[in-house]
Amino acid sequence: MDKKKKPASATPEVARSIINAMSILEALQATDDLLTLSELSERCNLSKATAMRYLGAFEQGGYVSRNARDGKYALGAKIVQLAQRFYMRDHLLMIASGSLRSLAEQCGETSHLAVLDETEVIYLDIVDSQQRVQAVVRRGDRAPAYCVASGRAILAQSEKDAVDAVLSHGLSPMTNRTVTDESKFLALLAQGREDGYFVSAGEFVEDIVGISVPLFAPDGRVFAAIGVSFPSFRTTSKDIEVVGQLIKKHAEDISRSFKQMTT
Structure with a gap:
């Protein structure tokens, strides 16, 4: 039985997702200020829902930290x-x-x-x-x-x-x-x-x-x-x-x- 082949666009799509996620880290690295979800969404040309999904994963892994008082984001200890x-x-x-x-x-x-x-x-x-x-x-x-x-x-x-x-x-x-x-x-x-x-x-x-x-x-x-x-x-x-x-x-x-x- 032949194995199903992945669509030709699968690999580029995964690469695009990784690049989009990394753009958030690059945006945080490029400034000394903490950034809001809206600011990151705009700077990275991502929807708020997509940016929030990436930020949640990065925060869970320690690559991003969120200020409990105002909800702004900064690079986390894992990046350091x-x-x-x-x-x-x-x-x-x-x-x-x-x-x-x-x-x-x-x-x-x-x-x-x-x-x-x-x-x-x-x-x-x-x-x-x-x-x-x-x-x-x-x-x-x-x-x-x-x-x-x-x-x-x-x-x-x-x-x-x-x-x-x-x-x-x-x-x-x-x-x-x-x-x-x-x-x-x-x-x-x-x-x-x-x-x-x-x-x-x-x-x-x-x-x-x-x-x-x-x-x-x-x-x-x-x-x-x-x-x-x-x-x-x-x-x-x-x-x-x-x-x-x-x-x-x-x-x-x-x-x-x-x-x-x-x-």
């Missing part, structure tokens, strides 16, 4: 949070790029910058190793936070809710070396806090070792991690200690520079 996140990430990439290059040159291995996204890490920036055999990591790659060094570095300094979310999601074995026992996982986070760096050896990809250190925002919150990844055959326990201390130095430099730029 998104803007701050974008600002931090943009500046982080700029500040960290030099350290990533230096770290890759000094270690001779692949360096990377990662952030936590719920129960996964996302690699925002990478500097590849010049070795013929190397750990392959690409910008935008995702990995389970519990079994990679960067994820552990961030989780170890995060609020308990972030760790609980990862544990409730489950510690599934990615290789035969993945730590899947909760008590052992929590012990690894504690050990990393004591050492100042975090290690994952063959737990996400066999024969690949990762070492990472957390990065801190000016308010003391962890917001990212910097580290290196390399084949396990080039690794000794002494190497891990030396590389861990080197990454710590670069992490301190990045956190210090980030604080100076954002304060």
Whole structure:
């Protein structure tokens, strides 16, 4: 039986609705004044009923706030949070790029910058190793936070809710070396806090070792991690200690520079 095809106009209609909704946020952003429903309707060339429908959804999501006294609208706290996140990430990439290059040159291995996204890490920036055999990591790659060094570095300094979310999601074995026992996982986070760096050896990809250190925002919150990844055959326990201390130095430099730029 043939599936019914959507009308050709369906996609453009959805896009038009999204653009109309976003025009409300743009109108609120364009002025320092709070705006009434009528003003927003006129500025966005929308009917009051349509504008009210969009405003209700935005208000429910925290993207718009309504003054209880006069009913006027302003951008909500969620918009501010998104803007701050974008600002931090943009500046982080700029500040960290030099350290990533230096770290890759000094270690001779692949360096990377990662952030936590719920129960996964996302690699925002990478500097590849010049070795013929190397750990392959690409910008935008995702990995389970519990079994990679960067994820552990961030989780170890995060609020308990972030760790609980990862544990409730489950510690599934990615290789035969993945730590899947909760008590052992929590012990690894504690050990990393004591050492100042975090290690994952063959737990996400066999024969690949990762070492990472957390990065801190000016308010003391962890917001990212910097580290290196390399084949396990080039690794000794002494190497891990030396590389861990080197990454710590670069992490301190990045956190210090980030604080100076954002304060």
